[in-house]
Each structure stands twice: as structure tokens, then as C-alpha cells.
Amino acid sequence: MARVHNFNAGPAALPLAALERAQRELLDFEGTGMSIIEHSHRGKAFEGVHDEALSLFRELLAIPDDYHVLFLQGGASHQFAMVPLNLLPPGKSADYVLTGGWSEKAYEEAGRIGTVRVAATTAEGKRYTRIPRQNELSLDPSAAYVHITTNNTLFGTQWHDVPVAGDVPLVADMSSDFLWRPIDVRRYALIYAGAQKNIGPSGVTVVVARKDLVENSRKDIPKIFQYRTHAENNSLYNTPPTFAIYLMRNVLAVAKELGGLPEIERKNRAKAGLLYGTLDELSGFYRAPVERESRSVMNVVFRLPTEELEKRFVAEAAKQGMVGLAGHRVTGGIRVSLYNAVELASVEALVRFMKDFAKQSG
């Protein structure tokens, strides 16, 4: 079968070239007579891959030297706990901005560990359709940190301006928009992202953290949960998920070859522009619930007139080789994830289908 148009929300489409490279060398990595999966994490072969992945991150994102780049396990949900364990000492409080299901989960987990505060929420009932304005944030100037979710995977909203948090360290869950464009890393104290949307397979989580923050983080927690432990051991304190790091390296190498993040941003904006343009054009049939200024470039959500039509939409699209379009089970509707590896041609196919479907059913 030909490759489908994969609009999955994560795990998600990966660049074909990154997968082909993995397939080619899966049984024999660089003439070593074994798979990269069978190599020791302390040997030269894997070390080369690991170091290349780290330096590709530094290069693509222009990460300053006073930031660590860490490869961890456990997913972003694990960071929901690791962030407060490391950064939220007794007697301090942390600010959370609630913009979707994942920021709620991050807030709840932190609340099991320390004192947390809601600095803002845009919830209306159980739904979110926008990012708060700066003047809606009630920030505690003595907070241990402020936590935001830069892209809300379920609700299709995205921060387009970095909030100003003064001297309070800004912590960002970038799981679903990491590396979608260049950013100024210095605006953040700590960034974390599960790899399985824009940058690789599930099973590895990337953390970018200011060194002084890590240095001053808590020591009275289990060693494996301390950022310090992983920073001091170049993310090799214990056995890393070697294949996940290897495949992430392949994805980053492709990103660099394509022209890096400026070119990736251009492609992502073209894809999202085409899809939102179509939604606006066909707004008599499709309804995009997200406030215009908060629209996500990564996850585009919309509704059809009835749930029955939504089901038919998903089923007919699947027949035409377009998969991953059903919205999250808590939101319903349609969700189109447009991560870096989704090609413009896939969005063009989807848009053609949407026009036909609206005409037939409208």
C-alpha cells in the first residue's frame, strides 16, 4: 500500500527519509555487524548518535551554552511530576496557566507534590477556545515558576506570544509544538517535550533547562528524578532509550537538511494557512471554534453540523487514505494534526476532500 496521509495527533507521521534510513541500517549499523538497538549505550557507535542528536538540537534551536539538553524517559506526563519535584520547594508556590486538558493534568500532578496556584484559565465549562492575554494573567511575583502549555493538542490553541513572567522562571510544555519554528530559548527557564509529535517516536522526552536552575534544584528527592543526575551524566545515568534517540537523530538530520527551522516554519504556516483558509471559506458548513488569534498551527480542530456527519467525514476520508482525523475523545469533532512531517500535499488532498464533502452534504 502507498503511504497514507497521516494526520495523527501523536505518535504521528515521521519524515519518510528518517524511517528509510532506519530501515536500511536496522540489521547492520554503519558496518558494525549489529543493529544500533544491539549496541551498548556506552560504546562508540551509540555515543556518536547520542552526541549528534544533542548537537543537532543545539544547532537547530540555537540553544545557549548555559542550558542543558537532556534526553529522559517517561513522556511529558513524567515531567508533570519532575518539574515540581525539582523546582518547587516547600514554602514556595508555583503558578499554572490553564489552557487545555494537558495543562490541567500538569497542574493536578504538581498539586500532589507542592503548593500550586492557577494564574489564569480560559476554561468555559470543560472547553477551551483561546489563549489568555498578558493582562489576564495574575502572576505571583514570588512563584517558584510559571507553567504554560505552548500548544494545546486537544483544543487546537497555541501561544503566539511568549508571556512575560518577569523574574519568575517560565516553564513550558512544548510537547506538541517543539521545533515547529525558531524560538528564543532565553525566554524560557525550562522546556520539555515528548518526542512523539514533531521530533521522533514515543519513548524519549527532551528537556532544555537553564543550568543555574538545575544546579539550585532540590536534592532531597530520589536520584533518578533529579535533573541534576541526568545533566551530570550527559543523559547516560542509566540505559537510555537508544533506538528512540537514534530515530530522533534521523529526524533532526532531515530537518537540518531541509533548511532548518525557518524553512520548517514556512512550510507549517503554508499548511495551516491552507486549512484555516478552507474552513473560513466553507464556514457555512465547517465550524472552527477556536478564537482566531489563538489558532494552532499544529492541531486544527473543527466541527461539522452533526456528529453523524463527523463520523461519515472520518470514515470517507479514511477510504481515501487520510487517517487520524477523529478529534480527541474528550472534545469530539475533527482534529487535523499538521506536525512537521506532514506534507503540504497531504493538506491539499484533505482540502479537496473537504470541499467535495461539504458540497455533497451541505
Added chain:
Amino acid sequence: MARVHNFNAGPAALPLAALERAQRELLDFEGTGMSIIEHSHRGKAFEGVHDEALSLFRELLAIPDDYHVLFLQGGASHQFAMVPLNLLPPGKSADYVLTGGWSEKAYEEAGRIGTVRVAATTAEGKRYTRIPRQNELSLDPSAAYVHITTNNTLFGTQWHDVPVAGDVPLVADMSSDFLWRPIDVRRYALIYAGAQKNIGPSGVTVVVARKDLVENSRKDIPKIFQYRTHAENNSLYNTPPTFAIYLMRNVLAVAKELGGLPEIERKNRAKAGLLYGTLDELSGFYRAPVERESRSVMNVVFRLPTEELEKRFVAEAAKQGMVGLAGHRVTGGIRVSLYNAVELASVEALVRFMKDFAKQSG
């Protein structure tokens, strides 16, 4: 290049058939037009793989219904913390039996979380050469649990009899000998193992735990660290390491096809028998420091007359396509890991080399 003889301690050799299957379908999983890596963890394709991996474990190990099988992230080192977080409430103490570097690490991590006690240690200085006898264990009958390391990867010792712990739950780190033979799961309350030695790639950890133990475990810890969370969600609370689980499934399917654990045990005993036999035969040159009754079937350690000869041994073996023979950095010497996927033919090649090397250098 032909496949080398891979004696790595972990990540380690995998069955060629499991890797070939992965290679064959890496770009197109079962005609779905995408890689298993690109499939949603909530979709039918991955669900089938996940459930098959779970049921292969149950079948191969004859795991009773009143035990959970969980797939987690973070490695065995993560379990060093999760075990006491879940099972060691304030006011209770846990017993640790120290038989090597990994049990020391497990003990130290647990000590950061609660009260721990050494129930026995066979350390002589910084070395371990044997497993304690039952009558050497000073067990606390009111302990929350007793922790053992069934195979000591660094020092090449292995428990051949399960210790009797009375009513106290027995917790076992089986990272380096999980599935090497059939076991009576009922003797254990909780088993954990990183996959990267006998059963798969790094990046996934298997936990087998008695359901009542999980039910009564602590609730006042972060949700992501609770066994309960993963048990209640069939290990899909958050995004699992999908490719690692997929490849583990491939390895388990091969194990079943080969005749299951009885046949695997027979092969493992033949490999270890040949190697230890050679060491005993050539004991004028090679020195096997481990007490005979404690010899590991998985990791065989030995010394040569000088460190210089050891270096030459490793280098010349590598030239003949035998890799992974250098002992762990804390122990030195030679270590031969004979995990399930290592073929008897590899051990035969090694033994021939050892005889030649001893003749030339002895």
C-alpha cells in the same frame, strides 16, 4: 559485514528474526500505509501489538490472573524508586539483600524514600563473588518487602534458589535474567526488568505485580509513579514507548516459536556449560572468581593473568568478530553475556578463541 558475535551486557543481542521482521515492516505495518512508529497508541494497529505482547508474557511465564503485567518507562533504575514509593509507607522498613552493584543502587535509592535495612550482604570490599545462603539472611518479619537482584550483571552471580521470605512480599530485580527459564511467579510479589538484556530494546521496563499489592500501595505519591495508575489503564495512561513494545512483542513471538522457556533454558544451560567447562579446563590461565554455586548462566566473568593480557584478549577477539567482552568499568576483567539471543555457535567460536589465546599466551 556479517553479523558479529555479540556478547554485550545490555543493550544486547536480539534474535535476528525479530529484527528482520521489524525491518521488513518498518515503513508499512500490516498494509496500513504507515510505520508502527507512526500509529496512534490508541488505535487498533498498536492495540493489537500491545495486547499480544501482554498475552505472550502471560503465556510464556504462566503468569497467574491475580498478577498485573505492566509496561513502563524509565528503566530498572526508575523501579529502584517506584518500588519504595509504592510499597514502603512511613513507619515501615524494607529489607535489601546486597549481592552486587545494582542491588546497592536499589538500596541507596530506597533509602532516599523510606527506611531500609540490609538483610544480608556478600560484599568483600567492593567485590561480590557469591549469593548468600538462606541461613545468612537476617529477615525482618515485619518488613514491607524484601528486595533481591536475581542476577548480578556486573559480578556474574545468580540466585539459583528463590529465598524464603515467609509472609513478607518478595520483590525481585530480574533485569538481566528475566525469561531465561520458567519460574514460579507465585514465589514473587513483584518482579521488574528492563527489557534491554533478554527481551527487547532499551526503553521499556516490564513489571509483574500481585494485584492485591498494587491495590494496597500508596496513594499519596504523584499519579504517574503509582503502579495503580498504569494497572488501571492497561499501561496506556500516557503514551507508551510503542516501538519498544512492538519489538519486544517480536522477541517474545520468536521465543514462543522456539519452544518457549523450557527450550530457552536448555539452550542457555548448554551455552553456559560450555563456557564454564572451558574456564575450569583452562584454570591454569583463566580465573573464574565466582563461587561455583553462585555462577550466573547469563553473565560469565573471568580474569586473565594480567590486565595487559585482558586488553589483548578483548582486542584480538574483536578482530575475529566477537564484541562486548570487556568487563564493567567497576569490575574490570572479562565479561561474557550469554542472553537468550546469543547463539551456541557464538560461544563455540569464543571457546575456540580462548583455547588458542591461552596456548599462545600461557
